Structures are given as C-alpha cells and as structure tokens.
Amino acid sequence: MxxxxxxxxxxxxxxxxxxxxxxxxxxxxxxxxxxxxxxxxxxxxxxxxxxxxxxxxxxxxxxxxxxEEPLQYILGKTEFYGLRFFVDKNTLIPRPETEELVAWALLESKKLSNNKLNILDIGTGTGCIPISLAKNLENVTISAVDISSEALKIAKRNAVLNNVEIDFNELDILEAKKLPQQFNIIISNPPYVRELEKVEIKNNVLENEPHLALFVDDKNPLIFYKKIADLAKKHLTKDGLLFFEINQYLSTETVAMLVEKGFKNIELKKDYFGNNRMIKAGINT
Incomplete structure (x- = not known):
C-alpha cells in the first residue's frame, strides 16, 4: 500500500x-x-x-x-515543551496548558534574587514539569514527588532521556506533615476534575488515563490545593512562589482559599483558550 x-x-x-x-x-x-x-x-x-x-x-x-486509546499510549511517548517524554497508562498525558504553566514559572523564576533555586514539583506524573524546568534553568536543584511508584518509574526514565538530574520521591502529599527543606518555588498540577465533570471528559481520557491523577470528590474539590498551600506556607522561602494549574470552574474558590490562608500577590492567569487555568501566589507582600 x-x-x-x-x-x-x-x-x-x-x-x-x-x-x-x-x-x-x-x-x-x-x-x-x-x-x-x-x-x-x-x-x-x-x-x-x-x-x-x-x-x-x-x-x-x-x-x-x-x-479510543490515546495515540500517546499506543506509541509510548509524547512531546512536551519541545522535549520527548515516555508515557504509559500510569501517567497522565502532558497537556498544552501545563506547558503554559511551565513557561510562567520559568519567567518568574528568573526574577528571583537567589543565586541557586530549590524547586519542588508535587504530583509529578511523567516528570514533565520538573524536567522542563531543569532543561531551561541554570544553578537549580529540583525535587519531585508522586504517590504512584509506577509513575515515578516513568519520570525517572524521562529524566535520563532528557539528561537532567531530578530528586524523585514517593509521597502521599495528603498525608505529609512537612517537606524536607525550604523551596524557592513549589509548583503543582494536582488532581482537580470533579466527579460531576466526568460528562465533559472524552472517552479516550476517561477510559484510559489514571483516575487517581485526574479526579477529586465533588464535596472537597480543593483538597490537594488546601494541603499544598498549607505546606507551602511553612516551606517557601521569604520571596518564594507557589504555582498551581487549576480547575477553570473553581478559580474564584481557589483564589479565595489562598487569600484565606494568607497568601499575597495572588495572580490568576488564563490559558491559550481563555480559561482561568493558572495561579501564582507568594507569602511575602
């Protein structure tokens, strides 16, 4: 043929x-x-x-x-931020809006005064966020955690593939009492799709991608954001920044939660499609 x-x-x-x-x-x-x-x-x-x-x-x-099996899973790989990544059914397929989060974090990180940056990614999946940051920043130490040991295997392969050093660790962030050190940047794209929103999800995602990394209970949809914010309050440096990818339908609630917890200079940003998708916040005025 x-x-x-x-x-x-x-x-x-x-x-x-x-x-x-x-x-x-x-x-x-x-x-x-x-x-x-x-x-x-x-x-x-x-x-x-x-x-x-x-x-x-x-x-x-x-x-x-x-x-309706995703092509990325069929091929076992995808591209993100101009880099090649392995993917399988234990990891979410990296999305374009997360590339925008990475671009924002890169821009803001270069404004920080520190000589060396310590960055933490929570819920790393394929490792696409920390690996992309590591490829584009100098003099930086990056750590990443995930609850899934299988996802971490893929993330570690991706770090080798892209020739960067990331300190990967298995961690249930909801059970964490503290973080191992202080960080200049904490960044996360945690689960944020409510069960009620499943009707909006395409079958190729719903039937294939890991629900553990996608969905949260309708009654407590900000559970991960609240916990990460609490940890960030204790473990961000004086001029440190918190970055979230968020549920567009819960942007007002997410900002209000950060205000309630005492975060300052909160900025909500739209993605390429015009949806409220990212938040940056600090602990200093």
Missing amino acids: TLKEFKIFFSEELSDIYPQTEIESFFFILVEDKFQLQRIDTVIKPDFLITDQYLSELKNITKRLQK
Whole structure:
C-alpha cells in the first residue's frame, strides 16, 4: 500500500470517531514516528511504499485508535515543551496548558534574587514539569514527588532521556506533615476534575488515563490545593512562589482559599483558550 492509499484508509476507518483535523494530526505523527517523514514528505512522496510489516503495524494502531486509546499510549511517548517524554497508562498525558504553566514559572523564576533555586514539583506524573524546568534553568536543584511508584518509574526514565538530574520521591502529599527543606518555588498540577465533570471528559481520557491523577470528590474539590498551600506556607522561602494549574470552574474558590490562608500577590492567569487555568501566589507582600 502506498502512503497516499494508507492515508485514505486511515481517514475512512476513523472518520466516525474523530474530527478530520485530529485524524490528520494522528496521521502525520505516525508517519514521522514510523518513517521519519515530515508533513511535506506526505505531499511530495505520495507513492512511498509501505512494507507489509509496517502496514500490519499501522493497521493494528488504527484498530486501537478506533477503540479510543490515546495515540500517546499506543506509541509510548509524547512531546512536551519541545522535549520527548515516555508515557504509559500510569501517567497522565502532558497537556498544552501545563506547558503554559511551565513557561510562567520559568519567567518568574528568573526574577528571583537567589543565586541557586530549590524547586519542588508535587504530583509529578511523567516528570514533565520538573524536567522542563531543569532543561531551561541554570544553578537549580529540583525535587519531585508522586504517590504512584509506577509513575515515578516513568519520570525517572524521562529524566535520563532528557539528561537532567531530578530528586524523585514517593509521597502521599495528603498525608505529609512537612517537606524536607525550604523551596524557592513549589509548583503543582494536582488532581482537580470533579466527579460531576466526568460528562465533559472524552472517552479516550476517561477510559484510559489514571483516575487517581485526574479526579477529586465533588464535596472537597480543593483538597490537594488546601494541603499544598498549607505546606507551602511553612516551606517557601521569604520571596518564594507557589504555582498551581487549576480547575477553570473553581478559580474564584481557589483564589479565595489562598487569600484565606494568607497568601499575597495572588495572580490568576488564563490559558491559550481563555480559561482561568493558572495561579501564582507568594507569602511575602
């Protein structure tokens, strides 16, 4: 089968499940991953011949996509902040809005007066946040924690893959009484999707990504934010900063919680799509 013929087949097989733009995105990712062909190559090399071995593999991937399995899990990898990351079903797939959180933290971290920064990421998953920070900051020590030992295995692989040193530790943050040291920055993208919001979640996420890293009880949706804020009050340095990715529907409540706990200079920021998605706060005026 030629590349052009496979593209037609691929589109027809998935057209009832995904929008055309997403199908095309899948196609270009697959072509690059399997044949190292860029998007332009699919135009200038439509007669590129796919061997039977690769065709069988691509058809199997197509079947898995029909079952709404995320392509990132199928390939076992994804990109985040221009870096390559391993992913599996024990980790959330990194999202573009989290890239925006990283960009904000990088910008603000460079304004801090400290010669050396200590940074902590809570609920690290793939390690995408601390690894991206480590790749873009000098003279920094970064730690990261997660409740899942399986997620930490992936995070450690990703640190090696991207040639950075991160101190990873297993920790149930809700049970933590204290943190091991003081930090200039504490950053977290904790679970924040309420059970009532499951109706908004696509099947490919709902049926595949780890619920432990996604959902919180409707009655106490800010449980992680409250606990992390309490720890940050004790363990942020004088000019330290707390960064959160947040539930857009609970932005007002999250800001109010931080005000109640005595945080200062609280800033709420929208993501690329115009949703209230990030918060920065300090403990100093």
